[in-house]
Amino acid sequence: MHNLYAIFAKFLDICKMFSADLVNEKGNIPRRGVVPKFSDLEVISLSLAAESIGIDSESFLFSKLNEYKDDFSSLISRRQYNDRRKLTIGLCNQVRERIASKVDGGEAIFCIDSMPIEVCRPIRSKRCKMGKNNYDKAPNYGYCASQGKHYYGYKLHSLCGLSGVIHSFDLTKASVHDIHYLKDVKCNFQNCTIIGDRGYIGAAIQLDLNKLISSWKFHIGRIKKIGNLYLVHLLKQGKGLKRFLHNYAINL
Numbered sequence: 001m002h003n004l005y006a007i008f009a010k011f012l013d014i015c016k017m018f019s020a021d022l023v024n025e026k027g028n029i030p031r032r033g034v035v036p037k038f039s040d041l042e043v044i045s046l047s048l049a050a051e052s053i054g055i056d057s058e059s060f061l062f063s064k065l066n067e068y069k070d071d072f073s074s075l076i077s078r079r080q081y082n083d084r085r086k087l088t089i090g091l092c093n094q095v096r097e098r099i100a101s102k103v104d105g106g107e108a109i110f111c112i113d114s115m116p117i118e119v120c121r122p123i124r125s126k127r128c129k130m131g132k133n134n135y136d137k138a139p140n141y142g143y144c145a146s147q148g149k150h151y152y153g154y155k156l157h158s159l160c161g162l163s164g165v166i167h168s169f170d171l172t173k174a175s176v177h178d179i180h181y182l183k184d185v186k187c188n189f190q191n192c193t194i195i196g197d198r199g200y201i202g203a204a205i206q207l208d209l210n211k212l213i214s215s216w217k218f219h220i221g222r223i224k225k226i227g228n229l230y231l232v233h234l235l236k237q238g239k240g241l242k243r244f245l246h247n248y249a250i251n252l
Helices: 004-018 040-052 058-068 078-087 089-103 122-127 178-188 203-209 216-230 239-244
Strands: 109-120 140-144 149-161 166-173 193-196 248-251
Touching: 004 040, 004 058, 004 089, 040 078, 040 089, 058 078, 078 089, 109 122, 109 178, 122 149, 149 178, 166 178
Parallel strands: 109 193
Antiparallel strands: 109 149, 140 149, 149 166, 193 248
């Protein structure tokens, strides 16, 4: 079992380390009004602690916190916690970016992939009211090749380094093809190696990437030929990279 308070205390120490110039001596964003007993940094630390152990429900989180009443002497209510999280979202993002930049060691090798975010079963899609008033934000139908099934929802694209830091991500409709995410990636990442599956290979994107690399066809052939030897080093970084054995690498 996870000790929620111990994890919270560790995150609080980390947040204090990376937010010295962002908050006052009591750990709050400088503002007028009553000084809260449960500081802004404590709100952020509690949120990060909950996410780290897979708690994504506020109701479940506060039911767990009942077991730690003696440790959290100045704990706020669930409504206050929800309001304070919205208030401190800017500070939380700044702390996340500083932690990520510290963990990131100037990597030059990244992994790119996407995953389905299912909103509901396809049979219930016509009754789903999510995004009905805004077509650009509404979910739609897509196909997940790895799971071999159609679904209704969104698609999450992400670019991750070998250290586990997510450097870029985007949420699109389920029907958006993976290669469209490379349009954003190529603008922000250059002089690096990106490992992806066959979903990121297409005729149009090959012509576009030819502006950045000397010869697309030559490079793909070279990676195919020495792919296993090239990825031996990558597999030492973690078992999760084994699925990239038969995929391609793109040099930007």
